[in-house]
Amino acid sequence: MTITLFLISVIGAYLLGSIPTSVWYGIGYFGVDVRQYGSGNAGATNTFRVLGKRAGTIVMLIDVLKGWTATCLALLLYYFNTIDAGELLTYKIIFGIIAIAGHIFPVFVGFKGGKGVATLLGMVLAVHPELALLCITIFILTLLTSQYVSLSSILATLAFPVLSLLRVFGQPDTLLVVFGFVMFLLVVITHQKNIVRLFKGSESRVKLFGNSRSGN
Structure with a gap:
């Protein structure tokens, strides 16, 4: 491979x-750095809390698109015959994980980003759209x-x-399967504070059809 x-x-x-x-959307359209408010997290959930549902939805969709696009870079390698069909999944996972790492440690804002769930x-x-849709259903x-x-x-x-x-x-x-459990471990690590609050009963809730509040 080249x-x-x-x-x-x-x-x-x-x-x-x-x-x-x-960060860019908040500052560009609202003059607000979401990291200075709410949970201080540079992610979609805190954007929902600080800037509202429309802004949060836009940020979430773009973050999802980031992960999808980065993962699909493997198709570019396949198109140029640098990898074969049997290697496609491997490289999708590699590029996807790199994108998630980028979201958590972004070079553009001092390597302090979000938790990577949307990405x-x-x-x-x-990687697996059918399984992803089922997981989305479980999330909802x-x-x-x-x-x-x-x-x-x-x-x-x-x-x-x-x-x-x-x-x-x-x-x-x-x-x-291995990738799935590794990603689960990563999500658990990035949500350690949330897990502690869940056990203590102090984790904030979010209302889909009302004012949004969450500790995520």
């Missing part, structure tokens, strides 16, 4: 993930019943490898 094209793709995936959507969703949509149902964004994110992420092992969509790919 090393130069691979390196360009790696850098591209990281820079895509590093785009600080919430992870975009990655999963590119959990959020509707519990009103905890953090809990919904954790359970939806865990559902990915578990549903793979249950062969919901056929024989599971070992790499996909």
